[in-house]
Amino acid sequence: MIENMKLRKTNRPGWFEIRSSCPICGEKTWCRINPKEGIVYCMRIPSDEYHDSTIGRQYKHKVDKTSIEPITPEESGDVKKKDLPYLDLIYQTMLSEMNLNPFHYENLTVKRKMTDEMIRVRQYRSLSADIKSKVPIRIGGRLRNMDSLLGVPGFYQSNGKNGPYWTMAGAEGMMIPFRSIRNEVSGFQIRLDHPRLFLRFKGVKPSGIEVKLLPSSGLKGTIVEEMESQNGLRMAYCELHINNVVTKATLTEKEKKSVKGWGEYESISIELVQEDKYQWWSSSNKPCGSSIGGPLPYHLALPVQLLDRWTGELASDIASCDEVWITEGPIKADKAADALQKPVIGLPGVGAYSLAIEPLKELGCKHVVLAIDADAAVNPKVAETLERCVEYFAKKTDMKLSLAIWDMSIGKGIDDLTDSGYLPQIICLVESKSNKAAV
Numbered sequence: 001m002i003e004n005m006k007l008r009k010t011n012r013p014g015w016f017e018i019r020s021s022c023p024i025c026g027e028k029t030w031c032r033i034n035p036k037e038g039i040v041y042c043m044r045i046p047s048d049e050y051h052d053s054t055i056g057r058q059y060k061h062k063v064d065k066t067s068i069e070p071i072t073p074e075e076s077g078d079v080k081k082k083d084l085p086y087l088d089l090i091y092q093t094m095l096s097e098m099n100l101n102p103f104h105y106e107n108l109t110v111k112r113k114m115t116d117e118m119i120r121v122r123q124y125r126s127l128s129a130d131i132k133s134k135v136p137i138r139i140g141g142r143l144r145n146m147d148s149l150l151g152v153p154g155f156y157q158s159n160g161k162n163g164p165y166w167t168m169a170g171a172e173g174m175m176i177p178f179r180s181i182r183n184e185v186s187g188f189q190i191r192l193d194h195p196r197l198f199l200r201f202k203g204v205k206p207s208g209i210e211v212k213l214l215p216s217s218g219l220k221g222t223i224v225e226e227m228e229s230q231n232g233l234r235m236a237y238c239e240l241h242i243n244n245v246v247t248k249a250t251l252t253e254k255e256k257k258s259v260k261g262w263g264e265y266e267s268i269s270i271e272l273v274q275e276d277k278y279q280w281w282s283s284s285n286k287p288c289g290s291s292i293g294g295p296l297p298y299h300l301a302l303p304v305q306l307l308d309r310w311t312g313e314l315a316s317d318i319a320s321c322d323e324v325w326i327t328e329g330p331i332k333a334d335k336a337a338d339a340l341q342k343p344v345i346g347l348p349g350v351g352a353y354s355l356a357i358e359p360l361k362e363l364g365c366k367h368v369v370l371a372i373d374a375d376a377a378v379n380p381k382v383a384e385t386l387e388r389c390v391e392y393f394a395k396k397t398d399m400k401l402s403l404a405i406w407d408m409s410i411g412k413g414i415d416d417l418t419d420s421g422y423l424p425q426i427i428c429l430v431e432s433k434s435n436k437a438a439v
């Protein structure tokens with residue numbers, strides 16, 4: 001039974017944001033549920049079925065709708081997000097009060113082959129537990145106003161011995177700035193240092209139960225294992241074979257009872273999955289917190305030598321924006337901008353293409369090149385998304401739309417490809433209408 005679920009209305013009829021623990025990932029906020037249909041769109045735990053929306057990638061999971069108690073949705077307590085120039089002021093002040101730790105520096109230089117110059121100009125930072133309450137004090141001191149953090153996603157008020165104090169949300173990881181077409185920092189994604197692992201059930205979906213992994217689980221990787229329920233015995237443990245190490249997960253008696261239909265199945269399979277490595281830095285549903293959404297940020301990356309002298313004018317004033325590339329993820333966009341020497345928009349997911357339309361129009365873009373991961377090209381879900389994207393562009397814009405393609409064996413992402421010294425081939429998907437007229 002999923003009890004006392006706290007829900008908040010969304011713009012989509014029938015759909016609610018889950019403010020109490022999500023039955024799939026156990027986290028509060030961000031995930032969505034349609035109680036009538038018994039569908040959860042979890043933002044953190046991957047599943048085979050997903051789609052990209054303007055709030056990010058939504059993974060579809062089924063829950064037993066009869067197990068959901070009647071609920072009364074509540075109104076949002078979030079503080080409205082401030083406008084872009086204000087967010088930029090706070091975030092720039094914040095960036096100047098934070099550092100990049102050696103672990104993240106090594107990731108950027110060794111794994112991602114970035115130069116010190118790129119790392120400095122692009123302003124990546126490390127979020128750790130020990131700075132969460134210190135940084136807000138420094139920002140407040142510099143702006144001479146502690147309430148300046150109100151309406152800035154990522155910040156919220158916590159309660160301490162001496163009353164409420166401002167602090168930063170989010171798990172430890174590397175913070176990656178998102179930039180507008182006028183170089184305003186509009187928000188961040190965190191690349192988590194330690195994405196958590198979850199068990200996912202297949203066959204029967206025992207909603208609302210938590211499976212605890214034994215402490216011996218230094219788990220990595222994803223694999224499906226059968227969980228057997230022997231007649232009468234109703235076995236209550238499963239074994240996960242990961243990197244040749246067998247780890248046991250147990251269900252407690254109480255949890256067993258909460259599995260609806262337990263014993264009706266010969267076997268159910270469970271899968272160990274990792275939460276999304278990239279998370280928005282948001283303080284939605286925290287005291288005095290704000291959501292990063294409404295609308296979500298996109299990220300415009302310019303080549304680093306241009307970014308270094310970009311002071312807030314429209315990007316098209318300092319760089320040619322006739323051709324703009326689109327990829328998934330902010331770091332990939334940063335890397336692609338340098339490798340291709342082109343402006344690149346990093347979207348939170350390929351399906352969030354509608355976020356790019358207005359910025360592209362404002363930049364006067366004539367040609368958009370989509371550079372999505374090569375392995376995605378063989379994924380039918382992505383093919384569907386691509387089709388919708390083509391339709392959308394043809395209807396809403398007069399821009400030419402192309403797709404960058406390459407041999408998957410050279411690299412998965414556009415950044416892997418350019419790291420290997422290659423450039424993709426470009427094929428046209430939609431011809432510009434005015435171009436057609438001219439011909």
Ligand SMILES: [Zn+2]
Nearest residue numbers: 022025031042
């Ligand atoms: Zn969830």
